[in-house]
Amino acid sequence: MGRAPCCDKNNVKKGPWSPEEDAKLKAYIDQFGTGGNWIALPQKVGLKRCGKSCRLRWLNYLRPNIKHGGFSEEEDNIICSLYISIGSRWSIIAAQLPGRTDNDIKNYWNTRLKKKLLGRRKQSSNNRLSSTNPDANGVEDSSSSQALSNSALERLQLHMQLQSLQNPISFYNNPALWPKLHPFQEKILLQSLSETSNPLMQYAIPSTQQGDAQKVDIYGQLVDSDALQQGHPKFSNSNVVSLENSLNVITSSDSPLPFTNGKNVMDLTIMPREGMADQSDAAVQPISNFQSELENFLNNKTSGFTAQGDQIGEFDCFKEMNGSRDNVNWWSNDFETKSASSNSWDSTSVLQSEGMFQDYELGYNM
DNA sequence: AACCAGCACAACCGCTGCTAC
DNA sequence: TGTAGCAGCGGTTGTGCTGGT
Numbered sequence: 001m002g003r004a005p006c007c008d009k010n011n012v013k014k015g016p017w018s019p020e021e022d023a024k025l026k027a028y029i030d031q032f033g034t035g036g037n038w039i040a041l042p043q044k045v046g047l048k049r050c051g052k053s054c055r056l057r058w059l060n061y062l063r064p065n066i067k068h069g070g071f072s073e074e075e076d077n078i079i080c081s082l083y084i085s086i087g088s089r090w091s092i093i094a095a096q097l098p099g100r101t102d103n104d105i106k107n108y109w110n111t112r113l114k115k116k117l118l119g120r121r122k123q124s125s126n127n128r129l130s131s132t133n134p135d136a137n138g139v140e141d142s143s144s145s146q147a148l149s150n151s152a153l154e155r156l157q158l159h160m161q162l163q164s165l166q167n168p169i170s171f172y173n174n175p176a177l178w179p180k181l182h183p184f185q186e187k188i189l190l191q192s193l194s195e196t197s198n199p200l201m202q203y204a205i206p207s208t209q210q211g212d213a214q215k216v217d218i219y220g221q222l223v224d225s226d227a228l229q230q231g232h233p234k235f236s237n238s239n240v241v242s243l244e245n246s247l248n249v250i251t252s253s254d255s256p257l258p259f260t261n262g263k264n265v266m267d268l269t270i271m272p273r274e275g276m277a278d279q280s281d282a283a284v285q286p287i288s289n290f291q292s293e294l295e296n297f298l299n300n301k302t303s304g305f306t307a308q309g310d311q312i313g314e315f316d317c318f319k320e321m322n323g324s325r326d327n328v329n330w331w332s333n334d335f336e337t338k339s340a341s342s343n344s345w346d347s348t349s350v351l352q353s354e355g356m357f358q359d360y361e362l363g364y365n366m
Numbered sequence: 367a368a369c370c371a372g373c374a375c376a377a378c379c380g381c382t383g384c385t386a387c
Numbered sequence: 388t389g390t391a392g393c394a395g396c397g398g399t400t401g402t403g404c405t406g407g408t
Contacts, residue, residue: 016376016402039393055394056377068375091396103376106397111374 013048017057021047025054026062034058060101067099071108079105079113 013021028045035041039051047054060066071079075097082093088109090102097105 014378037393050378052379052394053377059395060376088397102396107375110398 011048012042012050012053014050014053017061021049022057022062025058029058029062056103060103063101065099066101068104075100076113079109080117083109083113 024045024047028041032044034055035044037051038055041051041054042049045054049057078096079093082089082096086092088106090106090109094100094102094105
């Protein structure tokens, strides 16, 4: 037995609001407030609308100080950072952008930002998947696809793009470090990675056995955990990679996360090492090459890369975000400092550790 | 000029969590 | 402790606009 509807759907008006309705609702709320009961509000106002509809109209349109359209680059950055960090929790994201509503941000993300950042690759990935995978249209596919949350996958893709640039030997670029996935999920993830044709992937090191909890520095070398506990001078929480939520989604249910430390936090640390500029170490060489090529890449010099069409398209997101290194920086720095340091993708942790959502509760309490 | 496809935005729907009883 | 009702949230749908053919 389902819940009784909040209003008589036969007697409520639906569709776009007229200026008269807007005026009525606004005048009433300005004078009397919402009274804490949206369901009863339409009757008091004299509107033939569902209470939920009134609430939505007020919050998304009539409320004072609402901004529409014209998202600034800074707002883009915040939205992207937070989406990568906490996913599609639009209300939390909206709370960080004064004057923006969750609906607005959601629409903006779905219609523009997502395309801007994921670009053509995702589309081509989907096409390839459906054309090469015989299960792609089958029943099994639909259930598996559901298991692999689109949101989580998107966040992985977005973060992998950045991580590939920033830390070539990161968790993402090191398949041996990945948790065990459902075969289909693994297929999707690998497909997604191969689709990226990321030239930087060539620096991924062959690595350790799956299942070993590891801490590696940016050279891919194991880190002395004792040194970590004693406070390694170069160690920074800001470099901790945390994928809790995403991995919870994409990891098959019967396989424990190999790198969790018991707190559902990835125990994979990417950290700079003393003397990282010292190129005498053989292990450093690929990285120094990487660093110079990254420099070139970021300056739109593609020497050293086989710049095929797809690969260029792969990084359209950075070009479209003005194509500057700053935009790479904001993505990493914002994410790393605001979110990753919490060691968790859970927004609660972010809230607690950074206080960045301190305004959250104020969101709709106007 | 007409048609069509894609896009942007507003609004709706249904689920979840919270709270009062 | 269980239940009902509400607010809030996120996904989805509907609609109008715009640009291309």
